[in-house]
Amino acid sequence: MTEAQPLTSDGLVRILFGAGAFQMLNAGCELGLFRLLRDRPGATAPQIMTGLGLQARPVQILLLGTTALGLTIREGDRYDNSDLVESLFQTGSWDIIDDLVEFQQKITGPASLDFVPSLRSNTNVGLRTVPGDEADLYRRIAGNPEMEKLFFRCMKSWSSLSNPILVANAQLTRVRRVLDVGGGDAVNSIALAEANIGVQFTVLDLPGAVSIARDTIAERGLGDRIDVVEGDMFAEPFPSGHDCVLFANQLVIWSPDQNRELLRKAHAALPDGGQVLIFNAMSDDSGDGPLYAALDNVYFATLPNSHSMIYHWAQYEEWLVDAGFRDVFRRPGTTWTPHGVIGAVK
Incomplete structure (x- = not known):
């Protein structure tokens, strides 16, 4: 049995802005922030700007988000990956996390907007985000080679x-x-x-x-x-x-x-x-x-x-x-x- 912890105001914020939290993680993965900090620990915001090819405003937004979420750590004007993120690199697991984030972003994410309609109609309404007319995801992606390739790569992870x-x-x-x-x-x-x-x-x-x-x-x-x-x-x-x-x-x-x-x-x-x-x-x-x-x-x-x-x-x-x-x-x-x-x- 899992004992749920009492909900706090911080917990409510994480739920209310959960989509935003995930987008911070996705951005850190897709833009290469975590890999940059793995290669250049203690990088400053200007160095991160140069490394990611971003301007000051986007980097300020990104670093505020990843640091507030505990994905990155700030000491003075320097940034590092959190201990958990660093441990995933050390164990060779970060490539897996990258795939899981991409799966959530490109496959689960679009369909998740149909969660309430899916509950109301008791069926997988989100399947309409995948081209085709087959009744389940597996037959439908067979007609979409790029999605099928992404799906099986992420499933492997x-x-x-x-x-x-x-x-x-x-x-x-x-x-x-x-x-x-x-x-x-x-x-x-x-x-x-x-x-x-x-x-x-x-x-x-x-x-x-x-x-x-x-x-x-x-x-x-x-x-x-x-x-x-x-x-x-x-x-x-x-x-x-x-x-x-x-x-x-x-x-x-x-x-x-x-x-x-x-x-x-x-x-x-x-x-x-x-x-x-x-x-x-x-x-x-x-x-x-x-x-x-x-x-x-x-x-x-x-x-x-x-x-x-x-x-x-x-x-x-x-x-x-x-x-x-x-x-x-x-x-x-x-x-x-x-x-x-x-x-x-x-």
Whole structure:
């Protein structure tokens, strides 16, 4: 259970001007402020003006915003990245943050303006910000190559944050072959394959995603261990011959009835003793957090599918039992993202 802190006036300001706070972060990323301070710690405002190619007024606005938010630190007339930002550079994580910010700016941001209409109509109204007439984001971006490229690049970065939780909690020591349903560009199968040398994987997804997956798998030299299969997870039975079915960041996309359908298909495809694993962000059963899941639901409410959302742990447990699985288990992560693994045995 997540215990929310009492709201203060400063907290209210951060909410009221939340869009502005994000734009300060985005500007610092897009204009190169944080990278400049990484390379030139203690830079002055005139040096930052020169480095970023900006005039005095924009730099004053930018530095006031990033410093008030704690992204940068001012000592006298000199500026540095905050300890957190610097630590992200030191651990090699800043490129990931750059991608996540770009995702929020270019994909989530435009659709988020349709959050209230999406709630009122109980469907993903924000999808209208993406050209096309398909009913979900994934089929629609297939007709928009540049957006599709951006989407999968950013999804890879999201996965880079959460995949250590998947790798630590999948526990594939007794598994021979995993079916990665909706496996996208194979980022999850690749992470698991590199951590579980004796296990084979099959990525099942739509043609556009599978095409990207083939290239990614080849780049990592895993073509002998990861196969790809084109297919619609709802339209066809799952491929046989697997003793584990993985839904990684998939069951947040679909409705409860669709999730039950997918879990029933997994149950039908598995042998006795086979297991199903569900990996994605989870919300608390208590319904009051965590904050990450609560705010990320703006994206899920407006864009991916008409019924997308971050579900409670207990909802997955209910669907697994309904599909015929037994011995349900939870394996929550321990990092700042609310990801975890929930699974069961046939």
